[in-house]
Amino acid sequence: MLLFIYSQLVRLALPLILIRLWWRGRQAPARRKNWCHRLGYVPRMTGRIVWVHAVSVGETIAAGPLVRQLLARDPHTRVLMTAMTDTGQAQARKMFGDQVSYAYAPYDTPGALRRFLKRVNPAVLVIMETEIWPNMIVQCHRRDVPSILVNARLSERSAQGYEKVRALVAPVMDNLTWIAAQAESDARRFRRIGVSASRVEVTGSVKFDVEIPAATRSAASELRASLGERPVWIAGSTHQGEDAILLAAHRKLLAQYPSALLILVPRHPERFDTVAELSCAEGFTVARRSREACSEKTEVYLGDAMGELMMLYGAADVAFVGGSLVERGGHNPLEPAAWGLPVLSGENVFNFETIYEQFRTHDGVRFVQGEDELANTLAQLFSDPSQAEALGQRAQAVVNRNRGALERVVEGIARQF
Known part of the structure; x- marks a missing residue:
C-alpha cells in the first residue's frame, strides 16, 4: 500500500520535475x-x-x-x-x-x-x-x-x-x-x-581499488612541471559556503608563502562562474584552466574542466577534500591518498565515515576547523616536508592495505x- 502511495506521489510530482x-x-x-x-x-x-x-x-x-x-x-x-x-x-x-x-x-x-x-x-x-x-x-x-x-x-x-x-x-x-x-x-x-x-x-x-592511469600520471607530471617549485595545495569537490573559507585560508597562507598556489575545484560545474567571480572579488589573481594557462602570478587556479580532479590532485603537494567544512558529508579522500598526498578535511564526513575511520585509525588525515586552522596546518606542512611526506605515506598505506x-x-x- 505504501509503495502504491509513493508511486502516486512521484507521478503527481513528475510534471514539476520535468519543468525543473x-x-x-x-x-x-x-x-x-x-x-x-x-x-x-x-x-x-x-x-x-x-x-x-x-x-x-x-x-x-x-x-x-x-x-x-x-x-x-x-x-x-x-x-x-x-x-x-x-x-x-x-x-x-x-x-x-x-x-x-x-x-x-x-x-x-x-x-x-x-x-x-x-x-x-x-x-x-x-x-x-x-x-x-x-x-x-x-x-x-x-x-x-x-x-x-x-x-x-x-x-x-x-x-x-x-x-x-x-x-x-x-x-x-x-x-x-x-x-x-x-x-x-x-x-x-x-x-x-x-x-x-x-x-x-x-x-x-571498491573505492580502495582506485587506479591512476598512466595517462593521468603523465598529465599530472606535465602540469606540475609547468607550475614550477612553488608550494601548491588543492581543494577538491568544494561546495557553496566552503569556497570563502578556503580563499580566506589561502590569503593567510600567502602572507607566509607569497608564491603559494591554490588549485580550487568546485564539485558542480554550474558553480564554476560563481567561484571564479568570488575569487576575483576577493582580490586574487585567477586563472581558469579551461581558458588560460597558470602563470607565476596566478594565486588561484580554477579547475573548471570536468573529469580532471584525479589528475589535478597529482599536481599538488597537499590536498583538502571538500564538502567537509559545510554540512555535505564530505567526499572521497582516496584519490589524493592514492597519490601519497597529505590529506586534510573538515569534520563533516558522515557520507564517508567508514573510509575516514580507517584514516583516523592510522593517522592518515588531518582534520581542520575554519580558515585559521587550515592555513596554519598548510604552513606547517609546507615548512616541514618530512612531516608532509610521512602523512602522505600513511594515507597511501591505508589505500594499499584495504585493496x-x-x-x-x-x-x-x-x-x-
Whole structure:
C-alpha cells in the first residue's frame, strides 16, 4: 500500500520535475538531451546486459574499475551505465568512450521502469553505493532481474531515517538479491532496516581499488612541471559556503608563502562562474584552466574542466577534500591518498565515515576547523616536508592495505546471474 502511495506521489510530482529539468537546462543544455530516457524510452538493446547505475560523478568514478573488470571477465557482456545527472554521464563517457552504452536512469515510477526494462532486458542490475529507488528494485524483482547493491554504505543518520518509513523500506530491501557492504557497521544497519542477514556480505569498499592511469600520471607530471617549485595545495569537490573559507585560508597562507598556489575545484560545474567571480572579488589573481594557462602570478587556479580532479590532485603537494567544512558529508579522500598526498578535511564526513575511520585509525588525515586552522596546518606542512611526506605515506598505506574489495565484488556479481 505504501509503495502504491509513493508511486502516486512521484507521478503527481513528475510534471514539476520535468519543468525543473527544462528550466535548469537553460544554462546546461546537456540536461535536456535524451530527456525521454527519464520516462523509460531508451534505445532497445540485445545480448547479455549488465546494468550499472551510478547516480553522479563520484559513484561513476568508483564504478570505473568494476566496469573494467566486468568487461575483461566476459568480452560478450554489454554494460549499460546510467546516471541521474548529466555530469555523471559525461564522466562515464570520458572514462569508457564506446566501450559501454549510456542512458539516463528513468524516474522512479512503475511505468517508466517497465518501459526501461522491456527495452533493455538486463541480466542484472548493479547499483553503486546506496541509491535506493523503490520501483527500480521492485520492478526488477518482478522481472526476475537480480538487483545488487555494491560498495554499499549506510550512515547512522540514514538508517534512522529509513527506520521511520520501515513499512515502505523493508519490503523494497527484501527484493534486493545481494548487498556488498563496505563495513560491518554498514551491514548491521542494513539488517536493522529489514534486509535478511543471508543477503548482506561485508566486502570492503571498491573505492580502495582506485587506479591512476598512466595517462593521468603523465598529465599530472606535465602540469606540475609547468607550475614550477612553488608550494601548491588543492581543494577538491568544494561546495557553496566552503569556497570563502578556503580563499580566506589561502590569503593567510600567502602572507607566509607569497608564491603559494591554490588549485580550487568546485564539485558542480554550474558553480564554476560563481567561484571564479568570488575569487576575483576577493582580490586574487585567477586563472581558469579551461581558458588560460597558470602563470607565476596566478594565486588561484580554477579547475573548471570536468573529469580532471584525479589528475589535478597529482599536481599538488597537499590536498583538502571538500564538502567537509559545510554540512555535505564530505567526499572521497582516496584519490589524493592514492597519490601519497597529505590529506586534510573538515569534520563533516558522515557520507564517508567508514573510509575516514580507517584514516583516523592510522593517522592518515588531518582534520581542520575554519580558515585559521587550515592555513596554519598548510604552513606547517609546507615548512616541514618530512612531516608532509610521512602523512602522505600513511594515507597511501591505508589505500594499499584495504585493496581487494573489487575482486570480491566482481565474484559476487558473477554468482547472481
